[in-house]
Amino acid sequence: MERRQEILEIAAKLFAEYGYKATSIREIAERAGMMGGSLYYHIRSKEALFIEIHDRALDAAARRIRAAMAPHTAPWARLEAACTEMLEIQLNPESLTLPIMNNFRSVPEEVKAILVRKRDEFETIFRTIVDALPLPPGLDRQIYRILLLRLLNTADTWYHEGRLSPAEIAAQILTIFRHEASATRAKSEKKSGTKAAPKTQAPRKRRVAA
Structure with a gap:
């Protein structure tokens, strides 16, 4: 088992x-210090090896994200915790999760279909969080989730080390996404003609002449 784990890490x-x-x-x-043919004693194929590594990376990321969310109950706090942990994983130079995931387009189609199923399973975490957010009725939650994940998954292309920490970036992202949700709600209310109920004032007391 230790030998196989070593092979997985090398691959x-x-x-x-x-x-x-x-x-x-x-x-x-x-x-790994062995002959090519000997490797097949530990693995079935290159494709199967890549799928296992890919799935392990996503499973490890999912465990970390769920653990980060566990102390929180409020939907926005859970989303911020998930985004922070996702960025910690993506932006860690020692992490293999992002490079492995970025190989998605180069694998054979039959392998890609298997990877897609695993990614859909992973994205259930964010689907569940977004479904719990107090978003306005006119905002499409699927589009909201896709845009959020796209931003997180491409963090390595726009991130500059030292300017902001992953936690600070996550807070900024949440501020933007909450603002957009509020703006959408305001537009929806304006379009439908609904307004907040005016504040009622207590009737003024009349002075009685002495």
């Missing part, structure tokens, strides 16, 4: 560094 680093297509079974075996 994960190679996939992350060189990509799925450019990483061969032979190279994985050489890094």
Whole structure:
């Protein structure tokens, strides 16, 4: 089992560094100090190996995100905790999750179909959180969730180390997304003609002449 775990770690680093297509079974075996044919004693195929590594990375990320959300009950607080942990994972230079996930487009179609199912399972975390948010009726929750995940998943392309921490970035993202939700609610109310009820004032007392 320890030998197989070592092979998984070596393969994960190679996939992350060189990509799925450019990483061969032979190279994985050489890094592991064994013959190419001997590697098949521990794995079924390159495709199966990549799927296992991909799934393990997502499972580990899911556990971390759920643990980060656990202390919170308010929907917005849970979303902020999830976004913070997601960014911690994505922006950690030692993390293999992002490079492995970025290999998605280079894998064979039959492998891609399996990866999609796992990603859908992972995204259930954010689907559940977004469904619990107090969003206005006119705001499409699916689009809201997709935009949020796209922003989180591409963080490595726009993040500049040292300016803001992952927690500070998550707070900024939540501020923007809450503002957009509030703006959508205001537009919806204006369009439907609904307004907040005016404040009632207590009747003035008349002075009685002495």
